[in-house]
Amino acid sequence: MAAKPLNQSAALRVGLAGLGTVGGGVMSVLSRNAEEIGRRAGRPIQIVAVADLDSAKRKEAQSNGVAAFENALEMLEKAELDVLIELIGGYGFAKDLVLAAVGRGLNVVTANKALLAVHGNEIFAKAEAKGATVAFEAAVAGGIPIIKALREGLVANQILSVAGIINGTTNFILSEMREKGLSFAEVLAEAQRLGYAEADPTFDVEGVDAAHKITLLSAMAFGMSVRFEQAHIEGISRLDSQDIAYADRLGYRIKLLGITRRRPQGIELRVHPTLIPAKRLIANVEGAMNAVVVRGDAVGETLYYGKGAGAEPTASAVIADLVDLARSADVPASSRVPHLGFQPKHREELQVLPIDSIESGYYLRLRVSDESGVLADITKVLADSKISIDAFFQREADDGQKQTDVILLTHTCKESQILSALKTISSLKTVLAAPVMLRVESFE
Amino acid sequence: MAAKPLNQSAALRVGLAGLGTVGGGVMSVLSRNAEEIGRRAGRPIQIVAVADLDSAKRKEAQSNGVAAFENALEMLEKAELDVLIELIGGYGFAKDLVLAAVGRGLNVVTANKALLAVHGNEIFAKAEAKGATVAFEAAVAGGIPIIKALREGLVANQILSVAGIINGTTNFILSEMREKGLSFAEVLAEAQRLGYAEADPTFDVEGVDAAHKITLLSAMAFGMSVRFEQAHIEGISRLDSQDIAYADRLGYRIKLLGITRRRPQGIELRVHPTLIPAKRLIANVEGAMNAVVVRGDAVGETLYYGKGAGAEPTASAVIADLVDLARSADVPASSRVPHLGFQPKHREELQVLPIDSIESGYYLRLRVSDESGVLADITKVLADSKISIDAFFQREADDGQKQTDVILLTHTCKESQILSALKTISSLKTVLAAPVMLRVESFE
Numbered sequence: 001m002a003a004k005p006l007n008q009s010a011a012l013r014v015g016l017a018g019l020g021t022v023g024g025g026v027m028s029v030l031s032r033n034a035e036e037i038g039r040r041a042g043r044p045i046q047i048v049a050v051a052d053l054d055s056a057k058r059k060e061a062q063s064n065g066v067a068a069f070e071n072a073l074e075m076l077e078k079a080e081l082d083v084l085i086e087l088i089g090g091y092g093f094a095k096d097l098v099l100a101a102v103g104r105g106l107n108v109v110t111a112n113k114a115l116l117a118v119h120g121n122e123i124f125a126k127a128e129a130k131g132a133t134v135a136f137e138a139a140v141a142g143g144i145p146i147i148k149a150l151r152e153g154l155v156a157n158q159i160l161s162v163a164g165i166i167n168g169t170t171n172f173i174l175s176e177m178r179e180k181g182l183s184f185a186e187v188l189a190e191a192q193r194l195g196y197a198e199a200d201p202t203f204d205v206e207g208v209d210a211a212h213k214i215t216l217l218s219a220m221a222f223g224m225s226v227r228f229e230q231a232h233i234e235g236i237s238r239l240d241s242q243d244i245a246y247a248d249r250l251g252y253r254i255k256l257l258g259i260t261r262r263r264p265q266g267i268e269l270r271v272h273p274t275l276i277p278a279k280r281l282i283a284n285v286e287g288a289m290n291a292v293v294v295r296g297d298a299v300g301e302t303l304y305y306g307k308g309a310g311a312e313p314t315a316s317a318v319i320a321d322l323v324d325l326a327r328s329a330d331v332p333a334s335s336r337v338p339h340l341g342f343q344p345k346h347r348e349e350l351q352v353l354p355i356d357s358i359e360s361g362y363y364l365r366l367r368v369s370d371e372s373g374v375l376a377d378i379t380k381v382l383a384d385s386k387i388s389i390d391a392f393f394q395r396e397a398d399d400g401q402k403q404t405d406v407i408l409l410t411h412t413c414k415e416s417q418i419l420s421a422l423k424t425i426s427s428l429k430t431v432l433a434a435p436v437m438l439r440v441e442s443f444e
Numbered sequence: 445m446a447a448k449p450l451n452q453s454a455a456l457r458v459g460l461a462g463l464g465t466v467g468g469g470v471m472s473v474l475s476r477n478a479e480e481i482g483r484r485a486g487r488p489i490q491i492v493a494v495a496d497l498d499s500a501k502r503k504e505a506q507s508n509g510v511a512a513f514e515n516a517l518e519m520l521e522k523a524e525l526d527v528l529i530e531l532i533g534g535y536g537f538a539k540d541l542v543l544a545a546v547g548r549g550l551n552v553v554t555a556n557k558a559l560l561a562v563h564g565n566e567i568f569a570k571a572e573a574k575g576a577t578v579a580f581e582a583a584v585a586g587g588i589p590i591i592k593a594l595r596e597g598l599v600a601n602q603i604l605s606v607a608g609i610i611n612g613t614t615n616f617i618l619s620e621m622r623e624k625g626l627s628f629a630e631v632l633a634e635a636q637r638l639g640y641a642e643a644d645p646t647f648d649v650e651g652v653d654a655a656h657k658i659t660l661l662s663a664m665a666f667g668m669s670v671r672f673e674q675a676h677i678e679g680i681s682r683l684d685s686q687d688i689a690y691a692d693r694l695g696y697r698i699k700l701l702g703i704t705r706r707r708p709q710g711i712e713l714r715v716h717p718t719l720i721p722a723k724r725l726i727a728n729v730e731g732a733m734n735a736v737v738v739r740g741d742a743v744g745e746t747l748y749y750g751k752g753a754g755a756e757p758t759a760s761a762v763i764a765d766l767v768d769l770a771r772s773a774d775v776p777a778s779s780r781v782p783h784l785g786f787q788p789k790h791r792e793e794l795q796v797l798p799i800d801s802i803e804s805g806y807y808l809r810l811r812v813s814d815e816s817g818v819l820a821d822i823t824k825v826l827a828d829s830k831i832s833i834d835a836f837f838q839r840e841a842d843d844g845q846k847q848t849d850v851i852l853l854t855h856t857c858k859e860s861q862i863l864s865a866l867k868t869i870s871s872l873k874t875v876l877a878a879p880v881m882l883r884v885e886s887f888e
Binding site: 025029030032033036037038039040041042137142143144145148149151152153154155156157158223281284285296297298299300301302303304305306307312313315316317318319320323324327328329330331332334335336337338341342343346347348 | 469473474476477480481482483484485486581586587588589592593595596597598599600601602667725728729740741742743744745746747748749750751756757759760761762763764767768771772773774775776778779780781782785786787790791792
């Protein structure tokens with residue numbers, strides 16, 4: 001039996017700004033799955049206008065009967081829209097455009113994590129004042145519906161922590177470094193050749209992109225404003241493949257994690273390379289895949305896994321937001337899911353803790369003289385600092401060298417404790433180079 | 445800064461039928477997280493009435509100022525409710541109660557997969573006619589928001605398949621059988637002692653519970669009615685621990701999977717023990733945990749993992765449904781997410797394929813005489829049936845016995861092909877016992 005044809009007159013009218021990779025994905029998924037999406041949404045979703053600087057792309061759109069504008073602000077003026085999709089990126093024109101749209105009470109769907117992590121408070125406040133919705137499922141972890149999970153699915157819980165592999169480029173690089181024993185620079189060059197890393201990879205490899213995303217997740221988890229400027233950010237560009245190999249030997253994988261955690265004193269918000277026990281599911285997320293672990297007081301640990309980038313996975317999230325709007329088109333904004341999961345008037349200003357007050361396990365690599373008493377000296381410093389050791393091993397000395405590496409894993413302690421202990425350890429005569437310190441997440 | 449106090453007058457008034465394990469979990473999570481839940485929902489959620497046959501439980505509720513009824517139907521008559529939570533279970537009284545509630549236009553939240561898998565079509569139709577919502581996030585995979593993911597998060601996709609470990613008891617048993625090399629009966633006894641399996645474990649170990657759940661997921665994935673009676677169901681009670689060990693040797697784990705898949709000819713809907721390559725994430729889901737893999741044409745593969753049962757994980761899902769209703773209390777039912785993800789008038793009646801027309805890889809264990817030519821005979825039958833072999837090995841013959849096991853993995857073929865080949869193979873003189881056949885899912 002064929003399904004009833006949809007009523008074309010009640011289409012959701014969408015304006016799409018930015019016809020790049022994701023924009024193209026949105027166009028093709030909307031067109032390929034139009035019937036199925038309409039059967040779910042209860043009405044068709046129609047791109048009625050597009051905006052892009054590229055005149056060839058505008059011509060193509062026009063040939064399909066879609067109004068095309070060079071300037072997206074002009075599209076806002078001239079086209080009759082129910083929703084604007086912003087896929088321009090960056091904080092410049094995209095910010096003006098989104099603010100102009102919500103200023104008119106127009107709903108916005110965006111994949112722009114940088115914009116929301118940096119200017120989200122201003123944008124959400126303006127949207128709330130005007131009764132508009134800014135939907136951003138595509139901004140974190142691509143096609144994985146993690147924002148819906150946090151704002152709706154896990155709403156019964158006090159969220160205790162969120163930790164995720166939320167940048168595919170760096171996870172690809174780390175997977176390759178481990179599998180092939182290559183250096184960061186070698187794998188980055190390969191990733192750029194394959195198109196997995198951008199020509200300027202700074203935002204990805206230095207952890208900025210992951211920090212944008214964990215900042216948004218943090219605000220939704222704990223009901224506070226967006227606080228990107230307080231996030232602690234370390235990337236993977238200085239990570240030595242030797243540490244990946246040592247971690248392996250201890251039963252750990254190294255992943256770039258975005259982590260946010262509730263502590264009695266405040267919120268941890270940080271991005272850095274992290275050791276994870278190899279037996280945990282998230283340690284086995286390889287290549288460009290993403291995964292997010294959310295821990296709630298009622299639900300315990302949940303994990304969400306999928307493609308975090310790419311034209312169609314990201315389009316999947318953009319269109320999910322469109323369908324939410326299409327289904328609830330007649331609903332007042334106050335009856336929608338609030339932007340950050342908590343009702344605006346019920347947000348709380350929790351303190352973001354400075355990095356030296358976080359708590360973590362630590363991996364230490366120390367370059368030492370290969371002589372007796374070295375380990376005793378080091379462990380005494382740790383014991384004096386009340387830091388207990390979980391595991392350690394010492395590499396055999398290299399041929400002809402009187403040096404070797406001592407590798408230690410500590411139990412959880414305050415970062416200020418480990419930093420002060422490392423200061424003392426560095427000053428030992430037998431410790432020959434600056435210690436390497438990485439954080440450990442046991443997911444227990 | 446403390447958050448603004450909530451307006452108590454606009455509470456969502458909830459009646460809770462069934463004060464068992466999950467009912468207790470709902471009460472304690474709602475009370476422990478009342479402030480946080482209210483900040484998200486925009487209004488308090490209040491249990492104003494309960495119903496249970498146990499007079500001690502009723503007394504306890506009354507001592508907390510909650511109206512208590514022996515008969516939940518009486519609670520419907522006498523209490524002023526916005527939502528009924530049905531946690532009674534089964535298809536008998538629970539069905540009458542849910543139909544009575546939606547018949548009055550009252551919204552229902554339930555964790556009752558058996559009821560919805562068997563009587564869902566009737567219940568959803570009545571609710572739709574009366575403008576009521578029946579929410580059931582807790583009915584599948586406990587605290588994992590998989591229903592929200594399917595009906596909302598992945599709505600842009602043609603869903604290609606859903607496959608999940610959706611029964612914790614059987615996954616616990618299979619994990620223990622593999623780790624400890626014990627038989628099904630031994631582990632079941634242990635699981636019953638620990639409270640992980642019920643005194644009558646039939647619904648769990650025979651795959652019925654998993655079939656209820658995959659039936660619901662199937663309807664939401666493909667936009668069709670609930671078709672439990674057409675599901676193919678095999679449990680784990682006849683699974684030999686030897687096959688778990690052989691699978692291990694081939695690099696596979698055996699899990700009880702619920703699987704539903706779109707084929708050009710119709711829908712596959714089945715539950716059975718399944719070999720999965722050990723390197724897949726879902727193969728590493730151990731103990732009582734649940735995980736569901738959803739594959740969509742745009743998003744690719746996504747996976748959702750967490751606790752599938754237990755008082756508080758299930759309560760997490762029940763309360764998520766309550767918050768959805770609280771947030772959208774003023775919204776007409778037609779603007780809510782439809783029960784099965786597709787608008788009722790746009791459901792399609794897809795054919796559920798009989799089990800012999802599904803396609804799968806197969807694991808075969810054949811007890812054979814240890815003599816030359818045996819393998820040649822077997823592989824000839826498979827080649828004649830156009831079934832290609834992916835891997836095989838032959839065990840060394842047991843001391844003093846002239847018998848051994850031949851283990852084969854086939855590439856994907858139609859089940860009717862493998863069944864017909866097995867008929868021929870069984871008739872070979874050198875094949876000494878009925879062949880063991882298990883299905884394989886490669887998740888590729």
